Amino acid sequence: MMEALQIMKWPLLACLLLPGLLVYLGLHVVQREIIFVDLALAQVAALGSCVAVLLGHEANAWQTYAWSLSFTLVGAVIFTLTRTKDRRIPQEALIGIVYVVAAAAGILLLSHSAHGDEELRRTLVGEVLLVQPAEIGKIFGAFAVIAAIHYFFRRQFLALSYGPTLPAGAGWWDFLFYVLFGLVVTGFVHVGGVLLTFSYLIVPAVCAAFVADSLPVRLLVGWLIATLGSVAGLASSYRFDLPTGAAIVCALGVALLITGATAGLRGKPSARLKR
Amino acid sequence: MNHHLSLISQKFVLAAALGGILTATAAHATLNVVATTPELAAIAQAIGGDRVAVTSLAKPTEDPHFVTPKPSFIVKLNHADALIEGGAELEVGWLPPLLDNARNPKLALGAPGRLQAATVVSMLEVPTTLDRSKGDIHAMGNPHFMTDPLNGRAVAQLIAERLGTLAPKEAEVFKANLAKFNERLDAKLIEWQKSLAPCASKRVVAYHNTWPYFAQRFALKVDLFLEPKPGIPPTPANLAAVMSRMKAERIRTVIVEPYQNRKTAERVAAETGAVVLDFCQFPGGVKGTEGGYIELLDYLVQSLAKALATEGKP
16 A cells, blocks of 8 residues: 555646646536547647657757647637637537647658657557656646636636626637647646546536536536546556556546436436526 | 565566566565566576566567556566666666656666666667667667677676676576576577578568667678668658569568567568568567577577578479
8 A cells, every 4th residue: 555655646646636627627618519629739739749859859848848839829729710600610520620630740740750659659648657746846836827817717717618698808718718728738738648638628527517507516526526536547557557547547437437327317417507 | 675575576476477477486586676678587587597586567569669657667666676678778768767756776877786788788780970860769779689699698697797796695596597598598509500501691671670680690681671760650662662672682581570560561571472470579579489588589590590491482
């Protein structure tokens, strides 16, 4: 037991501290029905890193971060401009297109770099097991600032996702939302990989939608699910010696199954959040 | 630490049995030895005998450049008395962060418990200039040196010396085991050179540039690769170039390792009338090589000699 803690303490800390903000943003994302926007933004950010690596920068040099950040900004602009009222072109479709094109472009770019395939796989599953304390500190600091902005402007951001009326200057708030969202996703993808980031965003939010109607309760349920999923995933990763990120993703999947089944048995329809 | 030892060792035995990794009976093991790759583990086992418990981090079927880290790796490194790595940047992508997390001072660089095999062999293909555009070039030279049996001999010597330093009471046992290992290897080497002598200066195609040391020892030419540059997946243009040289020079053998894309090799072989030969740097990576380092080389030599002997015959 002591040894398990010794080995898993940094991944555990990362998985307890960092997903808090992801769960909250997940509630927004699920409500807006832009589920795959995080995958798309993460992929666009990864494309930025690919370009930086091709230009000869090291994977963790500041230029690489700058490239991936500016690509994320471009992605944010794209998603802001495509939030149209035109029902013929659902935004989800555009998000999907951005995702696959960014992924394919990454494959093209890295086909000329050594072991590019393996690098791409690494961005997918991440290396949460080997997270360094300094990394957790840096990302937690950035997350705290972003969370503060979200708290300060919660009226505008909530109106944006939940209505009933859009805030004044909705376009700019939308842009700010995507920029902050992109920062969070890029930060966490660096630690946990794309799969784990997606799971922390979406699974707790969907679980919460099964059992609760009000935003604060959904947030609490989401945090609870994320915490339980993390602990169960990390414990089984240690116990059965499994790749850590994938184990957490599967634990969250099981949590969703249990929540869904329980909600189904209780016969409670998952009502849409009203305000 | 010792009270952890038996429990951990049991776990190791179980894991090793499942994974087909070599291991000693933990009951009277005095040293916990971790090797990054299975061929180093196999030699450590041959030298250490029942005085060591050996585990390998990478599986024999895994690409040694890219190993997925798992919690048990940190546990193993944390409890290790010695770590044997290839060095020469083969494990640079995955070993350093694991070592950071394991925090084991016995394995610090320069400590007797940290063995870098590359320090006792003379490296081939050391680049004069470093240039990323040439693919996955290793600054210290080609890291696949264990495919030359004489390099295996040198590494066995290093392991015997270091294990003797770490457990002086057992030093004589290690020396005796080394002598046995060398005697077997030397006898086999003569046999191997005889088997491959008729194939001297024949050319063989390989997927990745894994075999320069093997080729040098047995006077073969393994200098055509399906990868256009080391670590870069085969491109149509490069495959076409390789295939036309195969046809022109009647090259009939393509060697491929377990973690490489066999389909690509099969396609090339089908188009050129060649055969695909399953090669591997690690004992256990191909069926029939589980016995150890010498058994692995025995398999490589015999299967290649057979393939080259039938070459050209209808």
